Structures are given as C-alpha cells and as structure tokens.
Amino acid sequence: MMEKPSPLVITLAPTGIVPSRDQAPHLPITPTEIATDVKRCFAAGARLFHIHARTEEGEATCRREVFAEIVGRVRQAVPQAILCVSTSGRRFPSYQDRSEVLDLEGELKPDLASLTPGSMNFPREASINSPEIIGRLATAMQERGIVPELEIFDFGMVDYVHYLIGKKVLRPPFVFNLLLGSLGTLSASPLNLALMVERLPAGAFWSAAGIGRFQFSMNALGIAMGGHVRTGLEDNLFLDRDKLQPATNAGLVERIARQAEALERPLATPEQARRILGLPTLNP
Ligand code: ZN
Numbered sequence: 001m002m003e004k005p006s007p008l009v010i011t012l013a014p015t016g017i018v019p020s021r022d023q024a025p026h027l028p029i030t031p032t033e034i035a036t037d038v039k040r041c042f043a044a045g046a047r048l049f050h051i052h053a054r055t056e057e058g059e060a061t062c063r064r065e066v067f068a069e070i071v072g073r074v075r076q077a078v079p080q081a082i083l084c085v086s087t088s089g090r091r092f093p094s095y096q097d098r099s100e101v102l103d104l105e106g107e108l109k110p111d112l113a114s115l116t117p118g119s120m121n122f123p124r125e126a127s128i129n130s131p132e133i134i135g136r137l138a139t140a141m142q143e144r145g146i147v148p149e150l151e152i153f154d155f156g157m158v159d160y161v162h163y164l165i166g167k168k169v170l171r172p173p174f175v176f177n178l179l180l181g182s183l184g185t186l187s188a189s190p191l192n193l194a195l196m197v198e199r200l201p202a203g204a205f206w207s208a209a210g211i212g213r214f215q216f217s218m219n220a221l222g223i224a225m226g227g228h229v230r231t232g233l234e235d236n237l238f239l240d241r242d243k244l245q246p247a248t249n250a251g252l253v254e255r256i257a258r259q260a261e262a263l264e265r266p267l268a269t270p271e272q273a274r275r276i277l278g279l280p281t282l283n284p
Contacts, residue, residue, distance in 0.1 A: 005265045007272045008229065008256075009048060010048070010229055010231065011207050011228070011232075012038070012050070012230070012232045012249055013209075013235060014027075014232050015034060017052055018234075023237055024246060026248040027233050028233075030056070031070040034051065035074045035076070037250070038074045040250040041249050042078045045256070046231075047268055048277070050114065051085050051086065052234070062092045062100055067104060068108050072107070075107055083110045084110060084112035086101075086114045087099065087114050090127045099140050102140050102144055103144075111146070112149045112175060112277075113146050113147075114149045114151050115137055115138060115148040115149065116129045116157070117134055117151075117160045117164065121183075134164070135169055147278070148175070152196065153186060154185045174204040174205065174278075175205045178207065179210075179211060180214060181210045181212065183211075193208060193225075194225070206222075208222030208229055209231070212235070215231060215236035219256055224263055233248075239255070
C-alpha cells in the first residue's frame with residue numbers, strides 16, 4: 001500500500017462514440033453541452049477530459065472544426081481543464097481523418113490525444129490500429145508536443161508500447177488509460193489490473209477504467225492501488241448496478257470523490273494534476 005496518499009487525478013470521458021441520447025438522457029453532445037458538463041465535473045474534482053466530437057445529428061465525427069468549437073468552448077468555460085482529444089479509428093479508419101484534430105493550434109491545441117497501440121474488437125465493431133497508423137499518429141503527436149494518452153485494452157498493447165519506447169516513437173511522459181471489461185478484450189478482474197500495472201514502464205501515470213458495470217469496481221481498485229481513475233458516460237450509462245438510475249457525468253465524478261474520500265486520497269488540484277501527468281505547468 002501507499003506510504004502517503006498521493007493526490008488522485010480523475011479523468012472524465014463525457015461523450016464517447018457509441019451512446020445516444022435515447023440510451024443516456026444526460027449525454028452531452030453539442031459543444032455547449034460538453035463545455036457545461038466539463039465545468040460541472042471540474043467543480044466536482046475531474047481534471048482531465050477525454051473528448052469525442054459529434055455532428056449536430058449526434059453522429060461521431062473527426063472533423064477538426066467540430067473539435068475546434070468544443071475545445072474553444074471548454075477552454076473558455078474552464079481554462080484550467082486538461083484536454084485530451086480522441087483519434088479513434090472505429091468510425092474513421094484513415095490516417096488523414098484521425099490526425100485532423102492534431103493540427104489544432106494555439107489556444108485550441110489539445111494537451112493530449114488518444115492513441116490505441118493495437119487492433120481489437122468492441123462488442124459490435126472492430127477498432128483497427130495498424131502498426132503504420134500507430135507510428136504515424138505517435139510521431140505527429142511528438143512533433144506537435146501533444147502527449148499520447150495510451151489506451152490499453154489488453155496485455156499485448158503494453159508490450160507494444162515498450163517496443164515503441166525502445167524505438168523512440170514514444171517518449172515520456174507516459175500516460176496510460178487501462179480499460180478493462182470491454183467484451184472482446186481483457187476482462188475486468190483485480191488480478192488482470194494488477195498484472196497490467198506491474199508491466200507498465202517505470203514512473204508511468206495510469207488510470208483504471210471499467211466498461212459498463214465494471215466501472216465502479218475498477219475505479220475503486222485504481223484509487224486503492226495508488227493509481228488514478230477514469231469515469232464518464234463514454235464507459236458506463238448507469239449510476240447503480242441494477243441499471244435503474246441513468247447516470248450524469250457529474251454524478252459519476254461525485255461518486256469517485258466519495259470513494260476517494262473514504263480511502264483518504266485527496267483530489268488533485270489543477271496544478272498538481274499537470275505535474276502528476278508530466279505536463280508543463282500553466283503558470284511557471
Ligand atoms: Zn474515447
């Protein structure tokens with residue numbers, strides 16, 4: 001166990017690709033809705049925000065101008081929020097589509113961008129990440145000073161990260177999101193999470209996320225083990241195990257804050273979060 005509890009960094013994934021308003025009545029979709037949710041969740045203790053973009057019809061999109069509007073509104077609403085944009089290839093497999101968002105500049109440049117180091121299945125679709133695309137996305141991020149958020153769904157992806165570090169395609173800081181319990185990849189058990197954490201590069205930042213009903217238990221393990229957590233409607237739509245109460249993003253963050261308090265983990269301040277993630281501070 002930890003000698004002294006380190007501050008907890010809460011990541012929020014508010015929207016994702018899959019959920020619809022029919023399934024999740026409180027899902028933020030438009031740039032204004034996303035900014036409003038980020039503000040509420042920042043107030044509740046979330047620091048890092050993993051952003052997906054949607055069209056006005058609610059469909060997933062990779063268009064830079066939509067991301068620009070979201071990032072602009074969020075930065076205006078919460079200047080201290082740490083932003084990560086998605087480069088997911090689930091709906092848009094080409095490098096060109098996936099990398100558009102990396103060209104946002106100035107105030108709109110994201111702090112991090114997602115990078116999945118391997119191909120995999122989700123319950124109803126495949127996510128293809130070829131070695132070529134992984135390498136090109138990683139290189140583009142490195143050139144622009146955007147930190148990759150390494151999204152890990154299986155052990156082999158951690159091994160591949162070590163290979164990319166050896167090739168200098170990836171450099172510190174190493175920020176990992178460990179997502180367990182998605183059908184088609186690694187199941188959400190304490191042993192699987194512990195083994196995965198054991199295999200990470202020394203000094204890596206890691207968050208534990210569980211898909212669906214596994215969210216709460218994986219988050220609890222992340223807090224207890226001295227790691228960090230990711231929550232949000234992207235991963236889970238309900239506040240309770242019986243799936244009776246539709247979740248809100250703020251409700252999910254508040255639930256983490258209560259867990260953290262019970263386990264005596266203080267929530268990271270914005271500056272602490274940047275330091276723990278290895279990001280440059282805003283006011284040096
Ligand atoms: Zn995502």
